[in-house]
Amino acid sequence: MTLVLDSRTRRLTDAQWALIAPLLPSNTGRRGHPFGDDRRVVDGIIYRFRTSTPWRDVPRAEFGPWQTVWKRHRRYAGDGTWDRVLQALLSQADAVGLIDWDVSVDATIARAHQHATNTTRPDQDTGAFSNYKHLPWDETEPPGHGIGRSRGGLTTKIHHVVDGHGLPLAIVVTGGQRNDGAMLEHVLGDIRVPRIGGGRPRTRPDAVLGDKAYGSGVNRRMLRARGIRAVIPEKSDQITVRKHKGSKGGRRPAFDEDAYKDRNVVERSFALIKQWRGIATRYDKLAITYRAGAVLHACLTWATLLGDTP
Structure with a gap:
């Protein structure tokens, strides 16, 4: 399956809006004064992340007051x-x-612009911001706002789980210095796919494809305990230690080389999301609003696929 999402398009298509509109609060029984011009405001949010323009510079003639666009995104991110x-x-x-449950996991770095870093934060932020599991939402903003100091300076890391076609299932934001492998259980824990007609949501993939950064014994035991097949190559130092121990080193972990060739879909997903300049470089002070931009991109990706499905 090949999905092409035209990130140059500033407006939602009719097919995308038909899927997204009924799910917004103004159309789901929200009390109080109804939101106006939902589609125009969401277009404005997309425009801002696509172009990385400051919120104050979002064109008023096309999208209305910038304050409305910003406040709506902050509200939708926060709730x-x-x-x-x-x-x-x-x-x-x-x-x-449409979901292939042989998932791939990886992380990508985004440089934090000076507009995102003029906040009070600890020297090293190792916290993570993710989804529904940490309600109430306004208490989930990590103390360092998901910005950490790594070799590249002040950076943010986006951890992605994508299905076998490279379509996003879970998104977690941490400081840029956070180890990829240490976040595996947290990232997999953010997979939640409700079932139409009732029943427990699906949270467990069939297999996890990851690079050597995810090949620790802790991660392999966690995946085995959950009944998930690990398609992760063994680290060279682990091979050396295992061989040095001889028969006491145990057997080599199973590794499906053919299945591992499909791991590149997660790299392609990063190439796609970083076409939005407001994601490729972080300008948002809050991890809540920055991550919400990545989630919005994921929504458009799935809406595009569903809109093209007969």
Whole structure:
């Protein structure tokens, strides 16, 4: 399956909006004054992340007051709206068999612009910001805002789980220095695909494809305990230690080389999401709003696929 999402398009297509609109709070029984011009405001949010323009410079003639665009995104990020939209789209996709549950996991670095770093934060932020599991949302902003100091300076890391076609299932934001392998259990824990018609949401993939950074004994035992097949190459130092111990070193972990060739889909997913300049470089002070931009991109990706499905 090959999915092409035209990131140069500033407006939602009719097919995308038809899937997303019913899931927004203004159309789901929200009390109080109804939101106006939902589509125009969401277009404005997409425009901002696509172009990385400052919020104040979002064109008023096309998208309305910038304050409305910013406040709506902050609200939807803070109350979990974008995550609920993504879960609903994933539920629809799973119901028609569009999700390949041999998932790939990896992380990518985004440099934090000076506009994102003029906040009070600890020297090293090892916290993570993710989805629904950490409600109430306003208490989930990590103390360092998901910005850490690594070799590249002040950076943020986006941890991605994608299905076998490279479509996003879970997104976690941490400081840039956070070890990829140490975040595996947390990232997999953010997979949640509700089932249409009731029942427990699906949270467990069939297999996990990852590079050597995820090959620790802790991760392999965690995957084995959950009944998930690990397609992860063994680290060279682990091979040396195992051989040095001889028969006491145990057997070599199973590794499917042919299946591992499909791991590149997660790299392609990063190439796609970083076409949005506001994701490739972080300009947002809050991890909540920055991650919500990545989740919104995931929503559009799935909405595009579902809209093209007969």
